[in-house]
Amino acid sequence: MFEKYRVPLGKTxxxxxxxxxxxPFLGESKDDDKARMAELALKLDDLQTLLHANRKHxxxxxxxxxxxxxxxxxxxxxxxxxxxxxxxxxxxKSPTPTELAHDFLWRVHSVVPAAxxxxxxxxSHYEDVLITRVHDWIDADECKRRYTHINNFEHLLADxxxxxxxxxxxxxxxxxxxxxxxRIDDPDKHWKFDLSDLKERSFWPQYxxxxxxxxxxxxxxxxxxxxxxSDSKRHRNLMVAELLVQVLTDLKLSYxxxxxxLTGMKVE
Numbered sequence: 001m002f003e004k005y006r007v008p009l010g011k012t013x014x015x016x017x018x019x020x021x022x023x024p025f026l027g028e029s030k031d032d033d034k035a036r037m038a039e040l041a042l043k044l045d046d047l048q049t050l051l052h053a054n055r056k057h058x059x060x061x062x063x064x065x066x067x068x069x070x071x072x073x074x075x076x077x078x079x080x081x082x083x084x085x086x087x088x089x090x091x092x093k094s095p096t097p098t099e100l101a102h103d104f105l106w107r108v109h110s111v112v113p114a115a116x117x118x119x120x121x122x123x124s125h126y127e128d129v130l131i132t133r134v135h136d137w138i139d140a141d142e143c144k145r146r147y148t149h150i151n152n153f154e155h156l157l158a159d160x161x162x163x164x165x166x167x168x169x170x171x172x173x174x175x176x177x178x179x180x181x182x183r184i185d186d187p188d189k190h191w192k193f194d195l196s197d198l199k200e201r202s203f204w205p206q207y208x209x210x211x212x213x214x215x216x217x218x219x220x221x222x223x224x225x226x227x228x229x230s231d232s233k234r235h236r237n238l239m240v241a242e243l244l245v246q247v248l249t250d251l252k253l254s255y256x257x258x259x260x261x262l263t264g265m266k267v268e
Contacts (some may be wrong), residue, residue, distance in 0.1 A: 001025075002243055005227045007168075007219035015227070020170045022229040025238045033234050040241040041081035047245065048118055049130045050253035052086030055116035057251055058162040061244060062121045064130075065169030066207060067197050068179035071122050074169065077237035078244065079120075086116055092123040104128040104146065105153055112157060123149060129214045134206045142267050148216040158222035166223060167240055167249055168215060169230040173204050 001024060007013055027033050032138055051057055063071040075089060090111040099107045113119040128145050132138045138146070154164055173177075180201070183193040200207075219225040226243060230236040 002226060002246070005229075005239075007215045007225040007227060009216070009219050009221075011216060013216040015170065015208055015212055018227045018229065020172045020175065020229050023229040023232050023235040024150065024229075025242055026232065026235050030234070032239060037238060037241060038081075039236075040238070040245055041078070043245050044078070044241065045082045045249070047248040047253065048082050050255065051118060051248065051251075052116045053255050054253050055256075056161060057253070058091055058115060058157075058160070058163045059118040059160055059244075059248065060113050060157065061118070061240075062124045062126070062164065062166040063169060063240075064166070064211075065230065066171055066176055066204075067200060068176050068183075069169035069171045070233055070236055071169065073233060074167075074237055074240050075120055075122065075173065077233075078241045087118045087120075088113075089120045089122055092121065092125070092127060093190075094200060097113035104214050107228045109153075113162060115161075125153070126214060126218075129212045130207065131200075132207060133210045133213075134203050136142060143213075144217075147214070150218050151220055154218075154220065154223040163247060163251065164223035166219075167228050168225055168245070169236060170227050170231060171230045173201075175231045176201065176204075223228065 005018070027036060051059060058255075063074060065071060079087065086110075092107075095107065108125045111119065129138075129143050133140075133143050157164060180193070180197060182191040192241070215225045215227075228236055228239050
């Protein structure tokens with residue numbers, strides 16, 4: 001089922017071919033979905049413990065999407081039962097002056113997963129080929145060069161036994177309008193709202209084109225992009241959880257071999 005949502009490398013991507021309201025991973029009821037999410041969260045906890053104990057693999061989950069697509073909500077739901085040992089979230093905001101003084105990947109390399117770690121990028125290095133392109137802070141040639149640098153960077157990570165899963169949380173403009181309005185209407189959600197959100201919303205067509213170009217150019221065999229229909233929050237969370245559990249299961253993780261010198265040892 002995931003293959004349908006995997007972005008093929010080099011082929012022109014048209015996001016209008018993917019319905020953000022699709023719900024192929026939902027069950028017959030909310031209770032079914034709640035039970036399945038709880039089951040997946042427990043599986044993920046077990047798998048992450050094996051990953052941390054094994055210390056041979058690294059896992060990187062990249063979450064990208066338009067404003068309000070649910071990156072924070074996905075992290076809360078998918079990792080609700082996961083032991084914080086060996087898991088880390090890296091958030092990417094506007095670069096600092098120090099970060100701007102270096103190449104665009106400088107701030108990214110220091111936070112990639114170490115052996116045994118699962119790291120979630122809440123936004124990522126892809127901001128440097130999205131907002132920068134939409135606002136013409138870089139030109140088309142520089143953007144293409146950055147695609148190449150990103151592919152080479154991710155290839156380096158993959159060579160270092162890093163398993164990369166990239167999810168584009170795909171929402172409709174209508175769903176974004178609804179979510180932004182909810183933040184305005186509810187005083188308890190005002191902290192989530194910034195007037196710049198409305199400014200960026202006005203660039204929706206440009207962001208769509210930028211995402212189509214970036215996903216097409218950087219969905220590689222070792223670091224594929226998956227389009228996650230996200231108008232339904234429950235579907236979004238379940239699909240990301242199912243995908244991550246499958247990737248970790250396919251690693252066939254096991255605990256390290258026992259230490260013979262500990263056999264028969266008694267604690268006094």
